[in-house]
Amino acid sequence: MTEHIQINDVAPRVQYMADGVQSAFTFPFAIFADTDLEVWLDDALQSGGYSVSGAGISTGGTALFVVAPAGGVRVTLRRRLPIRRTTDYQADGLIRAKTLNDEMDYQVAALQQVAEVTERSLRRSATSSSLADLTLPEPAANRSLKWNAAGTGLVNSTNDPDAVGDATLAAQQAITAAQTAVAASAQATSAAASLNNPLSATANLSDLDDTATARGNLGVPALADIAVDARTAKTGIALDDMALVHDSLAGADRKVSIGNLLKAVNLLDTDATPDKAADYVMTWDASAGEVKKVPLSGIGGGWEVASITDFGSGNTFMATTIDITGLDTSQFEYAIDLEELMHSKAYPHTDTIYVQVGTGSSPTWVSSYRVHALKTSPNYTTSTFVGGNGLSGVQIDGGSDKAYRSIQHGRLCLAPTLPFADGSWFPGYLSYQGAYHTYSGGEPNFMDVKATWSGSGPVTALKFYTGSGGGFYSWGRIRVSRRRITA
Numbered sequence: 001m002t003e004h005i006q007i008n009d010v011a012p013r014v015q016y017m018a019d020g021v022q023s024a025f026t027f028p029f030a031i032f033a034d035t036d037l038e039v040w041l042d043d044a045l046q047s048g049g050y051s052v053s054g055a056g057i058s059t060g061g062t063a064l065f066v067v068a069p070a071g072g073v074r075v076t077l078r079r080r081l082p083i084r085r086t087t088d089y090q091a092d093g094l095i096r097a098k099t100l101n102d103e104m105d106y107q108v109a110a111l112q113q114v115a116e117v118t119e120r121s122l123r124r125s126a127t128s129s130s131l132a133d134l135t136l137p138e139p140a141a142n143r144s145l146k147w148n149a150a151g152t153g154l155v156n157s158t159n160d161p162d163a164v165g166d167a168t169l170a171a172q173q174a175i176t177a178a179q180t181a182v183a184a185s186a187q188a189t190s191a192a193a194s195l196n197n198p199l200s201a202t203a204n205l206s207d208l209d210d211t212a213t214a215r216g217n218l219g220v221p222a223l224a225d226i227a228v229d230a231r232t233a234k235t236g237i238a239l240d241d242m243a244l245v246h247d248s249l250a251g252a253d254r255k256v257s258i259g260n261l262l263k264a265v266n267l268l269d270t271d272a273t274p275d276k277a278a279d280y281v282m283t284w285d286a287s288a289g290e291v292k293k294v295p296l297s298g299i300g301g302g303w304e305v306a307s308i309t310d311f312g313s314g315n316t317f318m319a320t321t322i323d324i325t326g327l328d329t330s331q332f333e334y335a336i337d338l339e340e341l342m343h344s345k346a347y348p349h350t351d352t353i354y355v356q357v358g359t360g361s362s363p364t365w366v367s368s369y370r371v372h373a374l375k376t377s378p379n380y381t382t383s384t385f386v387g388g389n390g391l392s393g394v395q396i397d398g399g400s401d402k403a404y405r406s407i408q409h410g411r412l413c414l415a416p417t418l419p420f421a422d423g424s425w426f427p428g429y430l431s432y433q434g435a436y437h438t439y440s441g442g443e444p445n446f447m448d449v450k451a452t453w454s455g456s457g458p459v460t461a462l463k464f465y466t467g468s469g470g471g472f473y474s475w476g477r478i479r480v481s482r483r484r485i486t487a
Helices: 097-119 161-193 211-218 258-267
Strands: 013-017 024-027 037-041 050-053 061-065 074-079 145-147 154-156 242-247 252-257 280-285 290-295 304-319 321-324 332-339 353-359 369-377 382-385 388-391 394-397 407-415 428-436 445-453 459-466 472-484
Touching: 013 024, 024 074, 024 304, 037 050, 074 097, 242 258, 252 258, 304 321, 321 472, 353 407, 353 428, 369 394, 394 407, 394 428, 394 445, 407 459
Parallel strands: none
Antiparallel strands: 013 074, 024 061, 037 074, 050 061, 145 154, 242 252, 280 290, 304 472, 321 459, 332 407, 332 472, 353 394, 353 459, 369 382, 369 388, 369 445, 407 428, 428 445
16 A cells, blocks of 8 residues: 555545435545645535645545534535645755655646546537637626537527517417417317207216217227237337327317327426435336336445444543444445444554454354465565455554554445456455554554455355454444445
């Protein structure tokens, strides 16, 4: 693991829709300082009411609100750096790798910031051959932008487009009124010509003495004689097929194409605060060959905070293990953030922290792992391989450095499967990156771990424990985030 921030290929901007409950929102891009993160609620830039964690971490961090934003509020997190050069190299001076890397990281992050803003700006397509001038004219009230007659630049329109639209609507309404009058005249003429027809004196066919004769006069078949379309929706129904509907405006029955009926969805109100557990959408189940409803909770989406466990800062013995339950890697992938988890051992000691995965409703703890791990100690300028095959647990903290407080900050990720170059697949995959305190030197050490195992079934739990049978103090917290991977 490198000593500097890794600027990954990820846009420095992320958005969420608040639900009134969630107060912690993650961002997947690196920041150099807490002040590099802008927090917006709808269109209002926030100056307080939240805290930021994760500065200096390559994989990003979290904005935690004191009070959860109200449901339906759009939460925007974006990196905003002062675009400047922070380092000046002296002639014939020593250029240190870390200084150079930090400067390059800052410049790449600044370029990503500019690219993100540019991507959301008005511009021509990459394949456009036009050389037209895109300079905007001076703003003019009640005018719109349009291309000039030569198509070489932008100008203000001569007329107010809203006023033109109002005039067009009025003309259409006048045409509709005229058509309605013509139709009414035709109906009156028809009624006058059928005064001797007994059907004109009744609105209900069942009131007539001879219903069959009435149906014949009207050309309406009996319900039993109407043929049912036996074609299946999968192969036979076409969008230009017709359905009979009642036109409430005209007060008459009309035939409407299936395609136009489907457009009626645009008339429905928009649900700005959908309930994932109670609301449904309609889908076609291809395996069952029928229409079904699916809860919103069953449709994949972005990251959400599943739980936050705060152990406080009491600095007293808490437990020999920390278990996280309720996981399900058959439906979700997970990101577990560990912040300031503390050993119960006093300095000096050589304790470590390990993690095991569990499967099943009553977890069975997997005890054989294939691990590739690298421990980096900047204070001693050393890197040590601490992995292997058939290990009983996955080490995520190096006790050989006699840490007096264990994990400073780390992120453990769980994915359901991982393909390897040899074509084999494993039921589970775990990756971890984190920093932990050391007693001397003041600099943190780092762990970079990747592990697989061959247990049965999806992961349902995690267990954290210390290598020599110690335990944990009541200190720090664990945040579990998840993202659905199945529909």
